[in-house]
Amino acid sequence: MEFSLWSSPPAPPNAEEWTPPLYPEHVPTSFLQKALLTVGSAAVAITDPYRHDMIAVLGETTGYYALMRIRDQMKADPVGQQILSERPRINTRTIDLEELRALPEGTFGKEYVNWLDRNDVTPDSRAPVKFIDDEELAYVIQRYREIHDLFHTLLDMPTNMLGECTVKMFEAVHTGLPMCALGAVFGPLRLSSKQRWKLRNYYFPWAVRAGYSTKTLMNVYFEKRFHEPLEDLKADLKIPPPPHIPSSTIVNSNHSRLYRS
């Protein structure tokens, strides 16, 4: 197939016949459109952090090769293969939140709903995948998006900017998605110097260590493990506990320069 800068797979933009998309919500895009979307979505995401859909778009336009690598990892693992064939989804229709709330304290499921309630989020807020030109990879990135909240629970990180940057750094190392790396590098620009100091000295080093040591989370069938105690699950997945910042080192932003290496 000829490579053209501006023809979109699978059909050129001026086609008279309507080519069916590869999956519902699929929007075929050319290389030029993906490039424009990458630059534009990054610019919009950094200026307006509430545009979560822009971060999603950035992930889709830049993630093709990383997703292929993740898919290979999943195919090499029996549970990963099961996930790829069953294609479980996480949203309020597939997960019974009331059932999870009834679980005992300390279990993964109970901690998950507690985290959802604390941060006032719902598993339904994920945008559908549009710009991935492979149907299986579209599922992979959808799965990644939907278990992102579970990462937060496992890492015990809130949804504020500090928590999100930390999780993004973890994901950048763990999944290899370029969008996560971009988020981890540019996200902190919106933070205060005190928060950046915390990130630099405590959260980022921990996130990087955790990213390498943790077993591949894309191969974990989380829906079947909600009843397990959270600490046992974290030990099994080799997730180190979050860093504890001693109160004596918490300084105001004027002094933080002294502690920068």
Add this chain to the structure above:
Amino acid sequence: MAALRRVSVHLGRVCRCSNRIIVSRRNLSEQTSSDESDKKESTERSTHFGFESINESEKTGKVHEVFSNVASKYDVMNDAMSLGVHRLWKDRFMQVLDPLPGTRLLDVAGGTGDIAFRFINWVKEKEQQQRKATPGAEFRLNPLETDEPASTPEFPSAEDYLNTEQRADTSDTDGKKDSKVIVCDINQSMLEVGKERAKKLELEDDVVWVTGNAEELPFPDNSVDAYTIAFGIRNVTHIEKALCEAYRVLTPGGRFLCLEFSQVSNPLISSVYDLYSFQVIPVLGELIASDWKSYQYLVESIRKFPNQEEFAEMIREAGFRMVSYDNLTSGVAAIHSGFKI
């Protein structure tokens, strides 16, 4: 009616709206346009929605959905996509219309009010010039402005033809003031955006906002002096019906003026334009309005719209005379004009 049409096959086509016979420059033995319209009404035909093929009955609903989605970001997107050039087009449009004070204007598919506000400003500017040109006018017992209310007794009150949902909204503009421009749009969200803008520009008393379908206007015959439609007619399912309705509501001597995207004939400019349309515009839609599909529809619907000559012929078929058009930006947009005379 049928006899008249059969005879007219030899002479030309019968204008659908006024029953005049138009001698076409093309093959005179063509089927009459009225035969085509009979066919359309009898069976469910498919039409185009951008490049997609859908049933005619679905098109109005789909277009409505597109504009409900884009309404809040409509003006920002227009500026972004055209790099502000759409403002120049609309300014030129008003220059061509060149309305005098006292004109009753119906702006169809006028949604967010761009044309209506330009009309009000133009007419106010004209009034000021007239006042300056005739010194002492302000001391007269009957200054120029009172000539206009003479036309308002014939001007239908807004409440006569408003939809029930609209009545509460327009109770304060019930014709006592000089309502010279009516904005009619099928989509309530677009009208809401327009009303907000009118408030900001302090022009809310000068505009009446009415919900209505361009194919079936809720206005009486011969009731407006000028009918404008800017970037709206390509979204109408049956363009011929909209043109006929335009003919119906205009007074004799009234002017039909349409601003719409058209075809670029220069191949160099056309290739740059196509590239920009298909590659950049949907991307802008996704980035600014989180809506790729509506803007994909936009650029596809432009390609599906008839070219300048074909559209001019359609306007002639509706009964208008002295039909002409002017290209803007090498044909990216065109202003078509016709008179009911």
